[in-house]
Amino acid sequence: MSAPDNPTLIRRVLDELAQRGQMTVIGDATAPPERHHVVAATIAVVVRSLPLLAPDDARALVNDIVADIAGFGVLEVLLDDPEVTEIMVNGPGSVWIERRGVVARTAIVLSAVDLQRAIDRMLLPLGLRLDRLSPMVDARLSDGSRVHAVLAPLAVDGPYLTIRRFRALPLTLNELAPGVLAERLRCAVRERSSILVFGPTGSGKTTLLNALSASVASQERIITIEDTAELRLPGDHVVRLECRPATAEGLGAVDLRSLVRTALRMRPDRIIVGEVRGPEAFDLVQALLTGHRGGLATIHARTPVDALRRLETLVLLAGSGLSDGAVRRQIAAAFDLVVGVARGDDGQRGVVSVGALSLAHDEFVVEQDGPVDRIDGTQR
Numbered sequence: 001m002s003a004p005d006n007p008t009l010i011r012r013v014l015d016e017l018a019q020r021g022q023m024t025v026i027g028d029a030t031a032p033p034e035r036h037h038v039v040a041a042t043i044a045v046v047v048r049s050l051p052l053l054a055p056d057d058a059r060a061l062v063n064d065i066v067a068d069i070a071g072f073g074v075l076e077v078l079l080d081d082p083e084v085t086e087i088m089v090n091g092p093g094s095v096w097i098e099r100r101g102v103v104a105r106t107a108i109v110l111s112a113v114d115l116q117r118a119i120d121r122m123l124l125p126l127g128l129r130l131d132r133l134s135p136m137v138d139a140r141l142s143d144g145s146r147v148h149a150v151l152a153p154l155a156v157d158g159p160y161l162t163i164r165r166f167r168a169l170p171l172t173l174n175e176l177a178p179g180v181l182a183e184r185l186r187c188a189v190r191e192r193s194s195i196l197v198f199g200p201t202g203s204g205k206t207t208l209l210n211a212l213s214a215s216v217a218s219q220e221r222i223i224t225i226e227d228t229a230e231l232r233l234p235g236d237h238v239v240r241l242e243c244r245p246a247t248a249e250g251l252g253a254v255d256l257r258s259l260v261r262t263a264l265r266m267r268p269d270r271i272i273v274g275e276v277r278g279p280e281a282f283d284l285v286q287a288l289l290t291g292h293r294g295g296l297a298t299i300h301a302r303t304p305v306d307a308l309r310r311l312e313t314l315v316l317l318a319g320s321g322l323s324d325g326a327v328r329r330q331i332a333a334a335f336d337l338v339v340g341v342a343r344g345d346d347g348q349r350g351v352v353s354v355g356a357l358s359l360a361h362d363e364f365v366v367e368q369d370g371p372v373d374r375i376d377g378t379q380r
Contacts, residue, residue, distance in 0.1 A: 009045060010065055016041040038070040072118040074108050075163075079145070085165050086202075089115060091157035101347015112159075119149050119161055130159070138228050138245065146228050170210040170232060176341075177351035184354060184369055185339065189215040192294035193336035196357075198307035204341045204349030205298035206230050209272060212296055216270060223263040225256060226274035239266060256280040257318075260287065273297040279318035281311055288334035304338045304355050304366040325362040332359040338366050 017037060042065045046058055053061070067076035078084050078097055086098035092112040094105050110118070123130055123139060130137050135151040146164040173182040188195060189212050197205050197212075213233045216222060222238045224231045229242040241263060246253035256273070257280040263271055264287055271292055273284055276299045288295050301307035308331060315327050322330070340353035355366035 006064065009049060010068060012045045012049065013038070013042050013065055013069060016045055035066065035070040038066050042066055072121055073114055074110065075118055078106070078108070079165070087163040087165070089161040091155065091160060101343060101349065115159060115161065119159060122147050140228055144230070144232060146230060166230065166232065171207055172214070173211045176204065176208055176211055176349070181351055181354050181369065185212060186215045188337055189294070194288050194293060194295045194334060195337045195339055196307060196311065196335045197296070197298040197339045197341060198301040198304065199341040200302060201300065203343045206274060207349060208339070208341050208351065209274070209296055209298060213272065220269035221267060222270045222272060223266055223268040224272045224274065225259045225263055227256060231272065231274055257283055260284055268292060271295045275299065276311065276314060278314060281314035282318035282320050285315055285330050285334045289330060304340060304353065305364055307338060308364045328362055328364060329359060332357055332364065
């Protein structure tokens, strides 16, 4: 009699879990059961089905089955690797990762069925769905990882899956900036300077916000506002707000602008906006102008002036009714420093510029504090 294959064993484990009453039903679907229940049931099934299997082989088989039932299949090995910061699946086929800032193809290959199953496993416990009516979804896993999935017809060769993960121990300012600039930023945070961080995608903007917030006094009440929660601040008095997408019926959405306004009613000492990209820019600027000093925010841009111009555009698009000059004056009064981050060719992220913001003849002026030649800390 041949040994049962994995699908057969998985079916037996599911039957065992059902008999023990340890399967969870959500709506019309079955959610992944709790991991410790799956481990116990899998060990029982493997021992009964393959009593002569060597201990090491049995352990590996149990891990594979548990990953398939309670986790995300073959992606589990990548999610368990603390050095993997991004997992990218461009449809059925090879899985790509970013490790230590370097993107590489792995030996893992996913079929369309396995990929769809992994996405469903991630979304089902969160009450989210990915189908033709809702072909895009942003989600946050229990460990804080951010998930983005896109389905056909938007994903031509899809489905596509991207998972952004975060270090267990956030980087410090000294790891992100040369000594002099690190101390400059540390003092700026303590003195309640408002800071706008800019950089391209994946350059370390969120990482820098985490590092900057470590210099905030522990008794200060910090309110973070994000589209998808990524910040993990070290303080004890932190309130985290996260946007909510609309349902499939287009109802119930809560955007960043609503959360900024909500934060102002929650007695914040500091307001941190993970990424400014819409009309919330106007409300943030007004908050910084009306006593909520020491705020932090990020924006996608390549240069300091690009960042300020983009912020200006977002404020104008909010329907403020202000002139261009008035908006620039308010932005210059709201923010004290403009800090740039970038990722080098070797994948290392860090601060590349720190500039004090002012206005001259209604034009933005950013006076650099010792330009950084390289992310490794060389300073002119």
